[in-house]
Amino acid sequence: MLKLVISALLVIVIIRLGVGVLRAFARPRPGPPPPGELRRVNLRYRCTLCGAEVRMTAAPEEDPAPPRHCLEEMALEAPID
Numbered sequence: 153m154l155k156l157v158i159s160a161l162l163v164i165v166i167i168r169l170g171v172g173v174l175r176a177f178a179r180p181r182p183g184p185p186p187p188g189e190l191r192r193v194n195l196r197y198r199c200t201l202c203g204a205e206v207r208m209t210a211a212p213e214e215d216p217a218p219p220r221h222c223l224e225e226m227a228l229e230a231p232i233d
Contacts, residue, residue, distance in 0.1 A: 188212060197226035205229075 185191060190210040197206045199221040206219055206226060218225045 184214075196229040198229055199226050200224060 190212060191214060193208055193211045193214070193216065195208040195211075195216070197208065197218055198204070201222040201224055204221055204226075206221070208216065208219070218228060220226065
């Protein structure tokens with residue numbers, strides 16, 4: 153009898169976990185943040201004149217303007233992956 157109760161509880165736990173995972177996939181993606189709020193980005197720039205590198209992790213827009221260094225715009229580096 154104990155094995156039956158334990159297996160029934162285990163089935164209930166597995167079903168609840170499965171339903172929870174499926175509900176997580178069914179949620180829509182959150183909308184973009186309001187204007188003026190920083191967004192997460194992962195961009196790397198390199199100065200074409202001196203070789204200085206900058207990694208940008210937050211920006212007010214999805215595609216920010218490149219930073220300037222040595223009075224020139226920095227070049228966007230392609231991601232490794």
